[in-house]
Amino acid sequence: MMPVPIVRFARPTDDLDALALQYREGLGLSELGHFTDHAGFDGVMLGHPGQGWHLEFTHERGQRAGGAASPEHLFVLYVPDADDWRSRCERALAAGFEEVSAHNPYWADRGRTFVDRDGYRVVLANAVWQR
Numbered sequence: 001m002m003p004v005p006i007v008r009f010a011r012p013t014d015d016l017d018a019l020a021l022q023y024r025e026g027l028g029l030s031e032l033g034h035f036t037d038h039a040g041f042d043g044v045m046l047g048h049p050g051q052g053w054h055l056e057f058t059h060e061r062g063q064r065a066g067g068a069a070s071p072e073h074l075f076v077l078y079v080p081d082a083d084d085w086r087s088r089c090e091r092a093l094a095a096g097f098e099e100v101s102a103h104n105p106y107w108a109d110r111g112r113t114f115v116d117r118d119g120y121r122v123v124l125a126n127a128v129w130q131r
Contacts, residue, residue: 007053008045009075012065013118019057020044022116026095027077028088029055037061067119071103074113076123085111085126097122 013019023029029046032054036042040061047054055075059065079085089112093099097114100121107113111125 004052008056009053010056010058011118011120013057013059014065015117016042016044016057016059019117020046022095022097023055023057026092026097026114027122028091065118068121071100071121074107074121074123076107076125078125078127078129079111080126080128082126085124088124089114092122092124 020031023046024031030049032045032047032049034044041058043056043058045054045056079088092114097116100113100115102108102113107123107125110127111123114122114124116122
């Protein structure tokens with residue numbers, strides 16, 4: 001049996017500290033690790049301990065990262081419990097995420113879409129992901 005790989009979603013940013021804070025406070029993610037000046041890159045990994053995925057945000061010193069190329073660059077979190085979902089949506093807004101209309105109506109039917117300080121979208125879906 002092959003081991004299940006760990007999934008890392010990596011995104012560049014121009015303001016690593018502020019973006020990491022937004023995701024920690026707004027989405028309740030934990031810092032799983034970080035690095036400074038690894039071949040000119042700084043970075044932080046965020047997620048939930050013991051899970052098979054995490055986000056990595058990096059900043060390349062002396063380079064501009066820019067933002068999301070399209071409104072379909074999404075990070076989706078499924079939150080089945082309605083009270084927990086509402087609380088997470090309010091927490092996202094308080095941390096500086098801006099609520100926007102979903103580009104794809106599929107997500108509008110299932111939750112709320114937010115944009116982070118770099119223009120990337122996060123969907124908080126009040127749904128259970130069916131495997």
